[in-house]
Amino acid sequence: MKIFFRLGLLAAVAALGCWLWTVLFPSPEKAVLKKVSALAETATFSADASSLTRAGKASSMVSLFANDAEIVLDIAGVVTRTLSGREEIREVTLGGFVNLPSLKAEFLDATAKISADKKSAEVSCTAKLQAGSQKDFGVQELRFRFKLVENNWLITRLETVKTLQ
Amino acid sequence: MSATNDNPPPWIQVLLIGRHPRHTLIRIAVLVVICFVTFKFILLPVRIAGISMEPTYRNHQIHCVNRLAYRRHEPQRGDVVSVRFAGESVMLMKRIIALPGESVSFHNGHAYINGELLDEPYLKNDCDWNHEPIACGPGQYYIVGDNRSMPFELHTQGRAGRERIFGKLFL
Numbered sequence A: 001m002k003i004f005f006r007l008g009l010l011a012a013v014a015a016l017g018c019w020l021w022t023v024l025f026p027s028p029e030k031a032v033l034k035k036v037s038a039l040a041e042t043a044t045f046s047a048d049a050s051s052l053t054r055a056g057k058a059s060s061m062v063s064l065f066a067n068d069a070e071i072v073l074d075i076a077g078v079v080t081r082t083l084s085g086r087e088e089i090r091e092v093t094l095g096g097f098v099n100l101p102s103l104k105a106e107f108l109d110a111t112a113k114i115s116a117d118k119k120s121a122e123v124s125c126t127a128k129l130q131a132g133s134q135k136d137f138g139v140q141e142l143r144f145r146f147k148l149v150e151n152n153w154l155i156t157r158l159e160t161v162k163t164l165q
Numbered sequence B: 001m002s003a004t005n006d007n008p009p010p011w012i013q014v015l016l017i018g019r020h021p022r023h024t025l026i027r028i029a030v031l032v033v034i035c036f037v038t039f040k041f042i043l044l045p046v047r048i049a050g051i052s053m054e055p056t057y058r059n060h061q062i063h064c065v066n067r068l069a070y071r072r073h074e075p076q077r078g079d080v081v082s083v084r085f086a087g088e089s090v091m092l093m094k095r096i097i098a099l100p101g102e103s104v105s106f107h108n109g110h111a112y113i114n115g116e117l118l119d120e121p122y123l124k125n126d127c128d129w130n131h132e133p134i135a136c137g138p139g140q141y142y143i144v145g146d147n148r149s150m151p152f153e154l155h156t157q158g159r160a161g162r163e164r165i166f167g168k169l170f171l
Helices: A002-024 A028-042 A051-062 A085-099 B011-017 B021-042
Strands: A065-075 A079-084 A103-114 A120-131 A138-149 A152-161 B043-047 B062-066 B080-084 B091-098 B103-107 B110-113 B131-135 B140-144 B158-161 B165-169
Touching: A028 A051, A028 A103, A028 A120, A028 A138, A028 A152, A051 A085, A065 A085, A065 A138, A079 A085, A120 A152, B011 B021, B021 B043, B080 B140, B091 B103, B091 B110
Parallel strands: A065 A152
Antiparallel strands: A065 A079, A103 A120, A120 A138, A138 A152, B043 B062, B062 B165, B080 B091, B080 B165, B091 B140, B103 B110, B103 B131, B140 B158
16 A cells, blocks of 8 residues: 555655646747747737836837847738838837727737747737727737747747638 | 346335336436537537528527538538538538539529529529629539518628538428
């Protein structure tokens, strides 16, 4: 009986160790997907969020991008625009966050592909955006490119993907 | 000669796990396995959000998509299909009106395939769309909703690659 107890305890400790290892040293895929989740979190704010909160969120969001990052938006009939560099992204994000009554952003079905040298990554996901109190939501497929800068994954490019041609 | 216990089980037991608990557990296990296999590998339950397929499929209705519909044959004209974005969480639900290699155009609200009028008995709303021919390349299907009462530009439609067609609406 004692041996079974010891074996069980050993298995539990091993499982805990494995879990701790993945928490402390996440795989590149997990680290990149965590950044995508962080982006969704910072892009979400409620109607009662103050201007200061919104500015803080916009600033946090921009910090996820590299200095030379690009956002390429090409949604037929809605917007065709390219934002280049952190400053332009910050201005547009701040303007959007202040003018929108509220925003709920979700990035669904995110999958990451890490390059062979493990210094860049590509993430595909579906963005679900709900602005204000509208029940309708917008859906857009997105592609992110990340690069590893001083052990930190930063977005270098965010572009819309045309689901239908 | 066999002995039988004529005392009926307590009503609460009958209500919760039946007269034969072992049989009930087996039934539950079988049901769980069937549900798991069905909804994991065969059918995908979906809730419609939007009016683009009205009146055929209404907003907030729940339906199922058959994942295996196109394992043996390719999608057909008239099929209502789900078209995936990056995954299975959110999908477009539209009707195929043109197949690979065909061109689709709209004149006074009527769809024409390779210049021939397409019979669409499922359309119930008035439509005034006009659009030049759009050619579907190899592996591309033209998908559009049944509710064409809104302007052409505001209706999500277009050519979907075969790899994006996830399944056919089943129920």
